[in-house]
Amino acid sequence: MHDIVIEVKDLKKYFPVQKGFIETLISRKREYVKAVDGISFKIQRGDIFGLAGESGCGKTTTGRLISRLIEPTSGKIFFNHQDITNVKGEELRRLRRKIQIIFQDPYASLNPRMKIGDAVGHPLEIHGITKGEKKREMVLEVLEKVGLTPPEKFYEVYPHELSGGQRQRVAIARAIILKPEFIVADEPVSMIDVSIRASILNLMLELKRSFNLTYLFITHDLAVAKYITNRLAIMYLGKIVELGPTRRVLTDPLHPYTLALLSSVPVPNPRAKKKRIVIKGEVPNAINPPPGCRFHPRCPRAMEICGRVEPKLMEIEKGHWVACHLYG
Amino acid sequence: MRLLEIKDLKVYYFVRDGVIKAIDGIRLWMDKGESLGVVGESGSGKSTLAAAIMRLIPPPGKIVEGSILFKGVDLTKLKEEDMRKIRGKSISMVFQDPMTSLDPLQTIGDHLTETILAHEKIDRRKAIEMALELLDKVGIPKDRFKDYPHQFSGGMRQRVMIALAMALKPDLIIADEPTTALDVIIQAQILDLLRELKDELNMSLILISHDLSVVSEIADRIAVMYAGHVMEFSDAMPLFDDPLHPYTQGLMRSVPNIELSDQELRFIPGNPPDMLNPPSGCRFHPRCPRAMEICRIKEPPLVEVEKGRFVKCFLYGNDA
Numbered sequence: 001m002h003d004i005v006i007e008v009k010d011l012k013k014y015f016p017v018q019k020g021f022i023e024t025l026i027s028r029k030r031e032y033v034k035a036v037d038g039i040s041f042k043i044q045r046g047d048i049f050g051l052a053g054e055s056g057c058g059k060t061t062t063g064r065l066i067s068r069l070i071e072p073t074s075g076k077i078f079f080n081h082q083d084i085t086n087v088k089g090e091e092l093r094r095l096r097r098k099i100q101i102i103f104q105d106p107y108a109s110l111n112p113r114m115k116i117g118d119a120v121g122h123p124l125e126i127h128g129i130t131k132g133e134k135k136r137e138m139v140l141e142v143l144e145k146v147g148l149t150p151p152e153k154f155y156e157v158y159p160h161e162l163s164g165g166q167r168q169r170v171a172i173a174r175a176i177i178l179k180p181e182f183i184v185a186d187e188p189v190s191m192i193d194v195s196i197r198a199s200i201l202n203l204m205l206e207l208k209r210s211f212n213l214t215y216l217f218i219t220h221d222l223a224v225a226k227y228i229t230n231r232l233a234i235m236y237l238g239k240i241v242e243l244g245p246t247r248r249v250l251t252d253p254l255h256p257y258t259l260a261l262l263s264s265v266p267v268p269n270p271r272a273k274k275k276r277i278v279i280k281g282e283v284p285n286a287i288n289p290p291p292g293c294r295f296h297p298r299c300p301r302a303m304e305i306c307g308r309v310e311p312k313l314m315e316i317e318k319g320h321w322v323a324c325h326l327y328g
Numbered sequence: 329m330r331l332l333e334i335k336d337l338k339v340y341y342f343v344r345d346g347v348i349k350a351i352d353g354i355r356l357w358m359d360k361g362e363s364l365g366v367v368g369e370s371g372s373g374k375s376t377l378a379a380a381i382m383r384l385i386p387p388p389g390k391i392v393e394g395s396i397l398f399k400g401v402d403l404t405k406l407k408e409e410d411m412r413k414i415r416g417k418s419i420s421m422v423f424q425d426p427m428t429s430l431d432p433l434q435t436i437g438d439h440l441t442e443t444i445l446a447h448e449k450i451d452r453r454k455a456i457e458m459a460l461e462l463l464d465k466v467g468i469p470k471d472r473f474k475d476y477p478h479q480f481s482g483g484m485r486q487r488v489m490i491a492l493a494m495a496l497k498p499d500l501i502i503a504d505e506p507t508t509a510l511d512v513i514i515q516a517q518i519l520d521l522l523r524e525l526k527d528e529l530n531m532s533l534i535l536i537s538h539d540l541s542v543v544s545e546i547a548d549r550i551a552v553m554y555a556g557h558v559m560e561f562s563d564a565m566p567l568f569d570d571p572l573h574p575y576t577q578g579l580m581r582s583v584p585n586i587e588l589s590d591q592e593l594r595f596i597p598g599n600p601p602d603m604l605n606p607p608s609g610c611r612f613h614p615r616c617p618r619a620m621e622i623c624r625i626k627e628p629p630l631v632e633v634e635k636g637r638f639v640k641c642f643l644y645g646n647d648a
Contacts, residue, residue: 055511166599193369193538194369194538194539195369195579195600196596198594199595199597201593202593221512221584223584223586224584226584226586227591260513261512261513262586264516265541265586266539266542266544267541268580269585269587270565270568278520279513282483282513
């Protein structure tokens with residue numbers, strides 16, 4: 001049967017808005033940015049589950065929630081069917097061996113004073129797995145796996161001696177050295193030069209096969225999502241508006257927002273002067289999101305009901321879900 | 329006479345550890361009403377090119393050789409005070425990050441009117457009228473004239489930047505990664521705006537980007553830069569149909585294309601060169617799948633292979 005690695009249920013994260021001192025005296029009402037506002041999905045073992053959307057849609061917050069870097073406001077997170085929403089202390093530490101994260105900026109995610117070998121081997125010491133000569137062996141092995149060869153050379157260098165692509169390989173090595181089951185990759189290639197980007201994506205695919213990994217792949221770039229993910233959720237203002245097999249979502253999008261997003265993606269071909277669905281305006285403020293469907297003020301197909309009633313995420317065809325009043 | 333012609337330009341940065349040859353002998357040109365796309369990865373020299381045309385190379389950088397002919401006048405030889413008259417008035421720029429280019433204490437209206445008044449001998453009332461007209465052109469509602477930069481979103485700020493760049497009706501606008509900081513829907517809106525303005529006003533534009541897809545939306549001609557050299561310089565259509573230089577070919581195969589299914593993504597092996605110690609000969613040769621013996625020894629010239637198509641590679645018709 002389906003082997004579910006990650007499941008989130010009605011997950012929410014509200015960040016309180018910082019106000020000035022005078023303002024807090026005048027109004028007692030606290031305001032919140034509803035970064036993630038009630039999302040549910042499941043990730044099966046072996047999936048590369050994509051989370052895509054514009055800045056501020058909540059995709060990064062979702063990744064941080066699942067990797068338990070921040071606490072949810074409400075909702076539940078399950079890992080291998082076990083509720084991990086509130087695990088703490090030693091239990092959380094053990095969980096971290098299983099769930100790892102790769103960040104966007106390989107320049108900020110490595111300690112500039114730590115040699116690559118030490119940075120990659122650090123998790124082994126933190127988790128008390130091994131140290132000394134055995135550690136070195138494991139580090140060399142994993143450096144080789146991520147294509148930093150000869151590993152003996154890379155073991156001894158500092159981050160500033162490496163290019164962006166090589167640094168991201170180091171970050172990947174550090175993430176896989178604990179042999180995790182699940183990796184959150186938050187925009188892992190958006191700061192990498194174009195000619196190198198594909199090699200990082202291909203490396204991630206290769207590692208997935210050899211370590212039987214499952215990824216949550218967060219990206220703003222639908223072309224990248226199309227290449228690497230097999231399931232895809234599109235987020236808008238803290239909600240999932242569409243979810244399904246990547247192929248279906250990107251070739252037969254159901255939600256008007258997905259359609260608009262897709263038609264805005266530039267194509268490397270000047271002949272492809274495709275018709276764009278121009279949507280007006282910009283993403284509204286997540287403090288006071290529009291009532292009903294959050295996309296309705298910009299939606300070219302909005303109806304009367306959309307401003308009043310929030311559409312539920314419903315399964316339209318097998319495995320393909322959409323939250324829109326146009327359907328059903 | 330060409331609008332812009334760059335000949336044998338060399339721009340070097342003299343840093344403590346040596347000399348970074350950011351631009352090392354390039355040749356480029358464009359005519360009035362054309363849009364030129366400059367594509368390259370980090371360290372290719374594309375942003376240095378923009379700074380060189382504006383004569384805004386920060387120290388320790390210097391234009392060490394070559395000429396930049398703008399309407400026949402060599403900008404590299406101009407006195408600073410004459411260059412100042414060209415900036416904004418004849419050539420203007422749109423940068424990647426509009427927030428750092430706008431004064432947070434000035435309203436958008438003031439930005440525009442002050443810019444106009446600094447260069448044109450007209451009264452304030454007329455300048456305000458012109459400013460309102462510009463806002464209208466770039467799609468900003470007139471009632472936002474008195475708003476400050478922080479009250480605008482990223483996309484709206486970039487519209488303001490474009491209005492500012494157009495304020496003095498320059499002959500040439502240089503846009504350096506104008507949409508890189510923007511979300512994809514807003515990027516599409518800004519690219520549409522640039523294309524409209526270009527078609528409507530016959531504006532000449534240099535669009536600098538790391539993204540081939542973005543450039544392909546606007547450019548008539550494209551220059552592909554790598555490690556301080558122009559590797560390929562060509563009309564846009566044939567370049568995308570049939571890229572000649574192995575670097576251009578590799579770049580195109582490594583870009584995910586949303587319109588393709590089952591795309592096999594390739595990548596260019598190796599890493600971009602260390603610009604303090606660039607490779608000898610053709611700078612791409614260590615990463616080139618078709619490198620020959622000569623590529624290591626000699627730098628290939630930029631030659632015209634067919635009409636409107638120039639390439640800097642020994643694979644194409646020259647007897648070296």
